[in-house]
Amino acid sequence: MSPSFPALLSAASRARTLRQLKQLHGKALHHAFHGRLNHWVAVLVARCARLRAPLSYARPLFDSAPRPNAHAFTSMLKYYSQVGAAHGEALALLSRMRDLGVPPDAFAFPFLVKNCSGGSVGSMHAHVMKLGHGADQYVRNAIMDAYARQGRMEVSRKLFDEISETTVVDWNTMVSGYWKWGQEAEARRMFDAMPERNIISWTAMVSGYSKVGEVGKARRTFDSMPERSVVSWNAMLSGYVQNGLAEEALKLFAQMMDAGVRPDETTWVTVVSACSSKGDLALAESLVGFLEERGMKLNCFVKTAMVDMYAKCGNLARARQIFGEMGNRNSVSWNAMISGYARVGNLAASRELFDTMPERNVVSWNSMISGYVQNGKWTTAIELFKSMSRMKDVRADEVTMVSIISACGHLGALETGRWVVDFVAQNKIELSISGYNALIFMYSRCGCMEDAERIFQEMPARDIISYNSLITGFATHGHGIEALELMKKMMEEGIEPDRITFIGVLTACSHAGLAAEGREVFGSIENPTVDHYACMVDLLGRAGQLDAAKKLMDDMPMEPHAGVYGALLNACRIHRRHDLGEHAAGKLFMLEPENAGNYVLLANIYASAGRWDDVENIRQMMRERGVNKMTGYSWVESGGQVHHFMAGDQSHPRIKDIYKVLEEYGRKMRGLGYSADKSWSLRDVEEEEKEEMVGTHSEKLAIGFALLVTEPGTVVRVVKNLRICGDCHVAIKLISQLSGRELLVRDNNRFHCFRDGECSCQDFW
DNA sequence: TTAGGGTTAG
Numbered sequence: 006m007s008p009s010f011p012a013l014l015s016a017a018s019r020a021r022t023l024r025q026l027k028q029l030h031g032k033a034l035h036h037a038f039h040g041r042l043n044h045w046v047a048v049l050v051a052r053c054a055r056l057r058a059p060l061s062y063a064r065p066l067f068d069s070a071p072r073p074n075a076h077a078f079t080s081m082l083k084y085y086s087q088v089g090a091a092h093g094e095a096l097a098l099l100s101r102m103r104d105l106g107v108p109p110d111a112f113a114f115p116f117l118v119k120n121c122s123g124g125s126v127g128s129m130h131a132h133v134m135k136l137g138h139g140a141d142q143y144v145r146n147a148i149m150d151a152y153a154r155q156g157r158m159e160v161s162r163k164l165f166d167e168i169s170e171t172t173v174v175d176w177n178t179m180v181s182g183y184w185k186w187g188q189e190a191e192a193r194r195m196f197d198a199m200p201e202r203n204i205i206s207w208t209a210m211v212s213g214y215s216k217v218g219e220v221g222k223a224r225r226t227f228d229s230m231p232e233r234s235v236v237s238w239n240a241m242l243s244g245y246v247q248n249g250l251a252e253e254a255l256k257l258f259a260q261m262m263d264a265g266v267r268p269d270e271t272t273w274v275t276v277v278s279a280c281s282s283k284g285d286l287a288l289a290e291s292l293v294g295f296l297e298e299r300g301m302k303l304n305c306f307v308k309t310a311m312v313d314m315y316a317k318c319g320n321l322a323r324a325r326q327i328f329g330e331m332g333n334r335n336s337v338s339w340n341a342m343i344s345g346y347a348r349v350g351n352l353a354a355s356r357e358l359f360d361t362m363p364e365r366n367v368v369s370w371n372s373m374i375s376g377y378v379q380n381g382k383w384t385t386a387i388e389l390f391k392s393m394s395r396m397k398d399v400r401a402d403e404v405t406m407v408s409i410i411s412a413c414g415h416l417g418a419l420e421t422g423r424w425v426v427d428f429v430a431q432n433k434i435e436l437s438i439s440g441y442n443a444l445i446f447m448y449s450r451c452g453c454m455e456d457a458e459r460i461f462q463e464m465p466a467r468d469i470i471s472y473n474s475l476i477t478g479f480a481t482h483g484h485g486i487e488a489l490e491l492m493k494k495m496m497e498e499g500i501e502p503d504r505i506t507f508i509g510v511l512t513a514c515s516h517a518g519l520a521a522e523g524r525e526v527f528g529s530i531e532n533p534t535v536d537h538y539a540c541m542v543d544l545l546g547r548a549g550q551l552d553a554a555k556k557l558m559d560d561m562p563m564e565p566h567a568g569v570y571g572a573l574l575n576a577c578r579i580h581r582r583h584d585l586g587e588h589a590a591g592k593l594f595m596l597e598p599e600n601a602g603n604y605v606l607l608a609n610i611y612a613s614a615g616r617w618d619d620v621e622n623i624r625q626m627m628r629e630r631g632v633n634k635m636t637g638y639s640w641v642e643s644g645g646q647v648h649h650f651m652a653g654d655q656s657h658p659r660i661k662d663i664y665k666v667l668e669e670y671g672r673k674m675r676g677l678g679y680s681a682d683k684s685w686s687l688r689d690v691e692e693e694e695k696e697e698m699v700g701t702h703s704e705k706l707a708i709g710f711a712l713l714v715t716e717p718g719t720v721v722r723v724v725k726n727l728r729i730c731g732d733c734h735v736a737i738k739l740i741s742q743l744s745g746r747e748l749l750v751r752d753n754n755r756f757h758c759f760r761d762g763e764c765s766c767q768d769f770w
Numbered sequence: 771t772t773a774g775g776g777t778t779a780g
Contacts, residue, residue: 079771083771111771112771113771114771115771115772116771142772143771143772144771144772145772146771146772146773147771147772149772150772150773172772172773173773174772174773175772175773176773177772177773177774178772178773179773180773180774181773181774203773203774204774205773205774206773206774207774208773208774208775209773209774210774211774211775212774212775213774234774234775235775236774236775237774237775238775239774239775239776240774240775241775242775242776243775243776244775269775269776270776271775271776272775272776273776274775274776274777275775275776275777277776277777278776278777281777305777306776306777307776307777308777309777309778310776310777310778311777312777312778313777313778335777336778337777337778338777338778339778340777340778340779341777341778342778343778343779344778344779345778347779366778367779368778368779369778369779370779371778371779371780372778372779373779374779375779375780376779378780379780402779403780404779404780405779405780406780407779407780408779408780411780439780440780442780443780
């Protein structure tokens with residue numbers, strides 16, 4: 006005997022798996038529905054929402070109803086809101102209901118409102134009022150919540166104030182709305198004024214305080230709660246984790262166990278992530294042992310957190326093993342693996358996962374892109390971003406832009422950078438502090454200090470990174486006074502300078518020749534690090550006080566590192582102190598035997614003194630030690646493209662044009678009385694070892710310039726990564742004179758602007 | 771159906 010229709014209905018509404026549901030549906034299809042198919046579909050779709058059935062099953066099911074009723078619509082809406090479908094889907098359903106003449110019931114509106122974006126809350130609100138559902142407590146609450154989620158707290162508050170009889174849910178909605186937008190005072194006022202509070206109100210306060218970094222207040226609230234649920238414990242735990250207090254979180258976890266509270270899977274996720282932020286492998290192992298002892302069945306979230314934990318602790322093999330054993334991975338699991346490999350520099354493994362994963366979301370793209378950026382593969386990052394922006398199913402967000410803006414900054418790719426800024430505006434990507442900070446970094450690196458300052462002024466709020474980025478920018482460009490003033494301003498705003506701030510300010514003083522100010526700043530640093538000493542040696546050295554620099558080094562409480570000796574050696578080159586230079590170079594040859602730059606610096610010191618035998622000795626030393634010649638290259642941005650040039654490089658598509666221009670310039674130079682033939686005769690360099698030492702710099706630079714002058718009308722920007730030698734200096738001056746263009750040249754992290762053969766910075770040599 | 775807690779990217 007086949008089951009009756011009501012029995013089938015009741016079984017369907019209790020189905021525990023999708024398989025059961027499908028079987029029941031199969032049975033039901035043999036029945037005559039007698040006009041009850043619409044009702045049947047409604048029940049099934051409702052169950053699909055609960056069981057997270059795939060859309061490929063749920064939607065055709067819904068469409069099989071001849072005339073879906075309000076219940077079926079609501080269930081489909083609920084389904085969409087659970088899978089996070091675009092609001093457009095919900096709106097399409099709504100208009101279909103209108104066509105069919107089925108008015109949506111009050112149950113439908115909370116789901117309709119849930120995925121509203123932008124201005125559509127307002128029109129949905131109007132629709133609700135028109136249909137007379139405005140007084141329904143659920144509908145009303147959903148609308149208040151939607152406004153609150155968009156930050157329109159005044160509208161939300163107005164609706165709240167108009168309610169004649171509020172429920173505790175209304176109050177809780179307001180409290181969490183205020184917290185979402187960091188309005189601690191308002192949230193607190195609401196909480197204090199509540200006629201009654203439940204566990205949710207208290208928990209919202211705990212997580213709210215945690216969110217704004219007030220862990221102390223969160224803990225006091227937590228301690229005064231009349232009762233706690235596992236959710237409340239989880240809120241406090243994650244409060245500690247989010248604020249970097251992993252130790253405290255683990256202590257609280259122990260208390261939680263003592264109190265006999267049964268942890269749920271969210272607890273495990275939080276505790277595991279506490280372990281990963283500590284980067285403590287031993288702790289991680291003991292936690293896993295703890296979970297295994299209890300025979301815990303771990304869900305996808307927990308396992309993903311474990312993958313992330315092992316990846317962050319550097320045990321990629323174990324992370325990969327857990328990842329491999331996971332039955333159902335979601336995109337977060339893949340992403341954790343991708344960023345794990347990227348973090349240790351294994352970009353090939355990252356990319357392989359990225360290319361093979363079934364569904365990429367914005368975080369997958371961001372992980373891959375930022376992996377490239379963090380490992381110095383800036384051009385690849387930008388290329389990947391360009392292919393991302395051609396995809397239809399993914400939209401770049403602020404995180405994407407932070408990586409890309411930063412990549413442009415590293416490259417000094419201003420034209421690409423400006424294109425990215427346009428992209429942000431056109432795609433209406435809202436920037437937060439980190440987005441603005443990235444822009445400050447980019448403009449500074451590209452030499453546009455006016456733009457960097459403008460962004461700094463325009464941004465709604467600033468943090469220490471904002472100040473540090475701008476200070477470092479000032480330092481790079483020799484604006485010592487501005488850097489000092491900015492540090493003063495940040496202290497007035499109550500932000501204490503950190504290690505990076507002092508490095509920036511000291512560098513700024515050094516480049517601007519503000520020796521006295523630099524000394525004063527250095528004196529104010531509580532515990533100077535070895536980097537601060539390096540800045541100070543650089544400052545004293547550039548100012549010509551080489552013996553004072555040497556004395557400072559002798560008195561250092563720690564061993565000087567290569568940076569300190571490098572600063573000394575550079576100062577010796579500027580002030581031609583051979584004795585001290587030899588000493589510094591000797592140390593550097595021990596500390597960094599592979600760094601060709603040090604050998605070249607010393608050779609240049611000898612060359613300037615005409616000690617050619619010693620120059621030859623250095624070259625001999627490099628050969629014996631197998632030190633490669635400079636692998637650095639110069640790169641030039643032109644027409645939005647970054648061109649790389651290495652010594653003897655023939656690979657550029659317009660290499661012939663470039664040679665032609667170079668030869669022309671060579672002729673002009675000779676006509677001006679310069680005998681600098683070797684810098685221009687590119688073809689000889691590989692054979693003629695003699696040029697290797699002095700010729701490579703200017704040669705690469707010359708290729709870059711040559712390209713620029715073959716592209717009339719482009720902005721001339723040359724970004725160079727290595728110290729510029731004397732020949733380069735001549736080359737730059739000449740080309741700026743002959744081309745009649747402004748040249749922006751980066752030398753050793755500092756920009757120099759040349760016009761008509763002159764540099765605007767007086768101390769360019 | 772509404773309100774509180776979780777994993778990935780800078």
